[in-house]
Amino acid sequence: METSELLQLVIAGLKNGSIYALLALGFTIVYAATNVINFAQGEFYMLGGMFAVFAFTRFGLPLVLAVPVAVLVVAGIGVLFERLAIRPRKDAEPMALIIITVGGSLVFASLARHAFGSDALPLPEFTPGPSIPFAGAAIERQALWIWGIVLVTVAGLTFLYGKTRLGRAMRACMQNREAARLMGIDTARVVMISFGLAAALGALAGVAVTPLTSTRFDIGAGIAVKGFAAAILGGLGSPLAAVAGGLLLGLIEQAVIPFSSALKDVVALAVLLAVLFLRPQGLFRRSRREKV
Amino acid sequence: MERMKRGALGILCLALAVGVILPGGCAGSDTGGDGGAATGEPYVIGAVLSLTGAQAGLGGPEKNAIDMEVARINEAGGINGRPLEVIIEDDASDVDQAVARTTKLIEQDNVIAIIGSTGTGQSMAMRDVISEAGVPQVALGSGSVITAEFDPLVFQTPWTADLIVPLALQYLADEGLTKVGLITEDTGFGKDGQALVNAMAAEYGLEVVSDEVFKPADTDMTGQLTVIKSKGADVVLMWSSVAASSIVPKNMAQLNLGIPLVCSHGVAKQEFIDGAGEAGEGVLAFAGKVLAPETYGAGTPSYDAATGFVERYTAAYGVAPDHFAGHAYDGLYLVVEALKRLDEGFTPADLRDEIEATSGFPGIGGVFTFSATDHNGMTADDIVMYRIEGGSWVLAE
Numbered sequence: 001m002e003t004s005e006l007l008q009l010v011i012a013g014l015k016n017g018s019i020y021a022l023l024a025l026g027f028t029i030v031y032a033a034t035n036v037i038n039f040a041q042g043e044f045y046m047l048g049g050m051f052a053v054f055a056f057t058r059f060g061l062p063l064v065l066a067v068p069v070a071v072l073v074v075a076g077i078g079v080l081f082e083r084l085a086i087r088p089r090k091d092a093e094p095m096a097l098i099i100i101t102v103g104g105s106l107v108f109a110s111l112a113r114h115a116f117g118s119d120a121l122p123l124p125e126f127t128p129g130p131s132i133p134f135a136g137a138a139i140e141r142q143a144l145w146i147w148g149i150v151l152v153t154v155a156g157l158t159f160l161y162g163k164t165r166l167g168r169a170m171r172a173c174m175q176n177r178e179a180a181r182l183m184g185i186d187t188a189r190v191v192m193i194s195f196g197l198a199a200a201l202g203a204l205a206g207v208a209v210t211p212l213t214s215t216r217f218d219i220g221a222g223i224a225v226k227g228f229a230a231a232i233l234g235g236l237g238s239p240l241a242a243v244a245g246g247l248l249l250g251l252i253e254q255a256v257i258p259f260s261s262a263l264k265d266v267v268a269l270a271v272l273l274a275v276l277f278l279r280p281q282g283l284f285r286r287s288r289r290e291k292v
Numbered sequence: 293m294e295r296m297k298r299g300a301l302g303i304l305c306l307a308l309a310v311g312v313i314l315p316g317g318c319a320g321s322d323t324g325g326d327g328g329a330a331t332g333e334p335y336v337i338g339a340v341l342s343l344t345g346a347q348a349g350l351g352g353p354e355k356n357a358i359d360m361e362v363a364r365i366n367e368a369g370g371i372n373g374r375p376l377e378v379i380i381e382d383d384a385s386d387v388d389q390a391v392a393r394t395t396k397l398i399e400q401d402n403v404i405a406i407i408g409s410t411g412t413g414q415s416m417a418m419r420d421v422i423s424e425a426g427v428p429q430v431a432l433g434s435g436s437v438i439t440a441e442f443d444p445l446v447f448q449t450p451w452t453a454d455l456i457v458p459l460a461l462q463y464l465a466d467e468g469l470t471k472v473g474l475i476t477e478d479t480g481f482g483k484d485g486q487a488l489v490n491a492m493a494a495e496y497g498l499e500v501v502s503d504e505v506f507k508p509a510d511t512d513m514t515g516q517l518t519v520i521k522s523k524g525a526d527v528v529l530m531w532s533s534v535a536a537s538s539i540v541p542k543n544m545a546q547l548n549l550g551i552p553l554v555c556s557h558g559v560a561k562q563e564f565i566d567g568a569g570e571a572g573e574g575v576l577a578f579a580g581k582v583l584a585p586e587t588y589g590a591g592t593p594s595y596d597a598a599t600g601f602v603e604r605y606t607a608a609y610g611v612a613p614d615h616f617a618g619h620a621y622d623g624l625y626l627v628v629e630a631l632k633r634l635d636e637g638f639t640p641a642d643l644r645d646e647i648e649a650t651s652g653f654p655g656i657g658g659v660f661t662f663s664a665t666d667h668n669g670m671t672a673d674d675i676v677m678y679r680i681e682g683g684s685w686v687l688a689e
């Protein structure tokens with residue numbers, strides 16, 4: 001392979017990796033607040049794309065409005081999901097809550113099929129046009145949007161965690177929810193906001209990717225597995241680690257393709273298993289004392 | 293926290309399980325339209341369709357077609373004066389459910405024939421129960437294996453890779469596109485085409501320079517296409533029917549690959565065009581004539597069958613039927629036509645023989661003529677090449 005072709009694979013890896021990273025951020029945020037892996041995260045991604053398509057085609061909203069509307073609606077769904085499905089069982093074992101999120105994802109996917117049908121639905125690119133040549137390779141315009149969204153999201157989350165009262169409350173919950181509650185932090189509110197934020201990020205990812213892939217009622221589960229893998233690679237810790245996990249997963253996949261595209265997912269998951277065995281805290285997680 | 297970390301491995305397993313389970317759903321049953329003008333004991337046929345789960349997008353239109361046509365047959369007086377009843381069961385796109393539903397149809401409902409299932413895997417899995425009961429099966433799965441692994445009881449209505457691969461390869465050879473970059477989906481449908489293309493390419497003087505695979509859940513195929521490009525392919529040949537197939541022409545445009553994309557019948561639907569957008573223009577695909585019924589010649593039985601079906605379906609459901617609906621129409625009518633030719637008091641074996649005696653039946657997928665060795669019944673004459681032009685499939689001659 002020529003250098004430009006290798007570069008093309010790297011670009012593809014960073015693009016897919018960024019998508020995984022946005023999913024991983026959603027997993028990480030909810031995990032931090034609740035110790036729960038939210039398997040409905042992939043459905044937020046699906047719903048984001050669905051509502052954007054719906055707002056754009058049915059209501060004729062311009063994309064610049066359809067996108068934020070979709071993200072806000074899904075954020076609301078995330079909050080409602082927490083209020084109606086998670087909060088009534090908030091003192092249950094994490095595993096019970098995880099099962100609730102699995103059930104939630106089934107419900108979301110079924111409702112989406114009834115509401116939006118079973119066909120794949122397309123959305124135009126944010127800025128249509130030919131790809132941008134780069135050192136013999138090509139970069140899709142939509143990929144630039146995805147990278148931009150990842151950058152802004154990480155900056156925003158870093159600011160939130162580092163500089164705001166809410167962010168400090170979220171970090172306190174991450175450390176020890178019971179202690180945080182005793183210190184006067186409204187942990188129920190933190191959990192609710194975490195679900196809303198995670199849903200918004202999932203929706204944002206879904207909206208940004210739909211122009212490339214179209215969306216369909218059943219795509220949530222497949223992408224959730226990738227996002228979850230990225231989150232575990234990153235160690236379910238800081239936003240930067242989640243992004244690093246996502247990018248790494250994307251690059252590993254592309255590195256396998258020249259040898260066997262059929263084994264792409266197998267190798268990626270094998271790496272994930274190896275990480276779980278050798279470094280269960282994730283690749284990028286520093287010790288907690290350092291972090292806080 | 294540390295306890296949870298150790299639990300991460302368990303959660304991973306759960307994640308994988310969820311990925312497998314989520315597309316599924318609950319199985320249930322539904323009785324297709326019965327009643328009407330005809331009186332007397334109804335003929336009861338069973339249909340196992342994937343109404344939920346991964347193949348719901350196919351099973352839904354199949355059920356629509358069967359419901360609509362059963363009502364129409366009964367309004368017109370039924371079959372030989374007796375009404376027709378089709379009991380539709382949902383296999384939830386699941387092999388085990390398909391077997392269980394088939395058993396139920398045979399043992400509880402005493403059906404005289406089975407239509408289905410939607411998927412190749414389910415259709416094959418049902419075979420043991422079918423054989424034991426000795427009732428004929430008209431499968432709607434498109435895997436070549438269904439008729440290649442010949443069973444006298446099993447018929448098949450969709451176009452198969454066996455039927456279409458030789459035509460696609462012949463086209464590539466005629467155009468001098470000898471270096472083939474093959475890309476297939478990682479499913480039974482994709483593997484069927486992948487195996488046949490690899491086995492037959494040399495016969496047509498073609499070389500598969502790159503053999504790439506993608507998953508239905510993939511969001512991007514630029515990696516695979518970059519490898520295809522690096523091997524110097526003259527053409528991309530795609531065997532895929534999942535929604536993700538529409539990403540391939542988009543990625544090819546973004547990479548400025550500059551070589552044609554030739555596809556199987558799997559993409560012969562509007563969904564693919566909508567997904568691919570501008571990048572879809574010029575894409576070639578092989579499929580039956582139903583997308584352009586005028587190729588039959590106006591007024592011919594095939595033309596009337598195709599246009600009549602499209603009109604009725606569109607009027608009933610508000611959308612044009614895809615070819616999956618057409619394959620179900622064919623499955624139903626192959627049984628119905630055989631029933632019409634039979635006298636009272638026939639056995640399931642007689643029905644099987646009569647289906648096998650089908651000759652020149654103008655269906656939606658093509659003109660069916662079965663024989664003791666051919667239970668797919670269509671020929672290369674039933675398949676034509678289409679090109680996407682101005683956002684729809686047009687004949688590419």
